[in-house]
Amino acid sequence: MKAGRIMVLALLLGVFAAPVRGEVVDGVAAVVNDRVVTTHQLDLALDAALQGKARPSGLELANLRSQLLSRLIEDSLVEQKIDELKLKVSDDEVEAAIRDVQKQNRLTREQLVAALEAQGMNFDVYKQSLGKQILRFKLIGREVQSKVEVTNQDLLDYFKEHIDDYREAPYMRISRITFPIPAGATAAERTAATAAATAARQQLLAGAEVAAVIEAEKGAGAEGGDMGIFKEGELAPVFDQAIRNLQQGEVSAVVPGPDGNLHLFRVDVRKPGTIRNFDSVKGEIEQTLLEQKREERFKEWAQGLKKDAYIDIRI
Secondary structure, eight states: OOHHHHHHHHHHHHSSOOOSSOOOOOOEEEEETTEEEEHHHHHHHHHHHTTTSOOOOHHHHHHHHHHHHHHHHHHHHHHHHHHHHTOOOOHHHHHHHHHHHHHHHTOOHHHHHHHHHHTTOOHHHHHHHHHHHHHHHHHHHHHTGGGOOOOHHHHHHHHHHTGGGGBOOOEEEEEEEEEOOOTTOOHHHHHHHHHHHHHHHHHHHTTOOHHHHHHHTGGGTOEEEEEEEEETTOSOHHHHHHHTTOOTTOBOOOEEOTTSOEEEEEEEEEEOOOBOOHHHHHHHHHHHHHHHHHHHHHHHHHHHHHHHSOEEEOO
């Protein structure tokens, strides 16, 4: 697994995970009830958000800092709610979550530790961050998940509104015949290859099978056969253009290829795009809607926490 993906996991599991070094409290960014969000925490959040990106300036940077501070305030309120409800996470739960991360990403414990350390994160800090995230999930499950419901009508409405997302792409089954033209071929050799390709096309148009035409034109070096199934745009542009408007059973013109050879194509099968059956995508849609509704409900719930809290922004 690539180290970059480990960092994504680390950020997801810890939101803005603490560094290995001790925290430097150099100012108060906000007071949230009886707790503080420090400017150092905000700087860490900003560094994490901008990792691998160009640092913005001016209004863009100010807006990003404001958004991150809002998230940190929300995180503080969530932690306070967890403490209020006395939610706990056991060592076994944390260990099970770590094993799940290893399984999903095909990592041994040693590889996970090494990947985290390569990104500047101590494994113990990672475990603490993971534990906090598990508590967050427990809180969301208690305060949000139980209040989220998706009906069958919701599923049907979403399916109809996003019908194109569930449309199978049209496809074609194609056969080809190729007449090779070697590098440095003379004008006479090129003329002979063109004549052979043209004759082969006439045979195909008359109903001859591809294999029979290849056999008949072996003297001209003909080769090819069934190419398999392709969706529009999967072939080289020059070939895609040559067959785009062909119907089932039709034959292309002789097409000079990027390789310098001459090609013929026949569309053996053409199938239009079809809509996937609703029952086959119902579970997928349900997960999408549940996630959307959880997010909406969580935002409402978090806004309620903010409304009832004492928040003093000092920067």
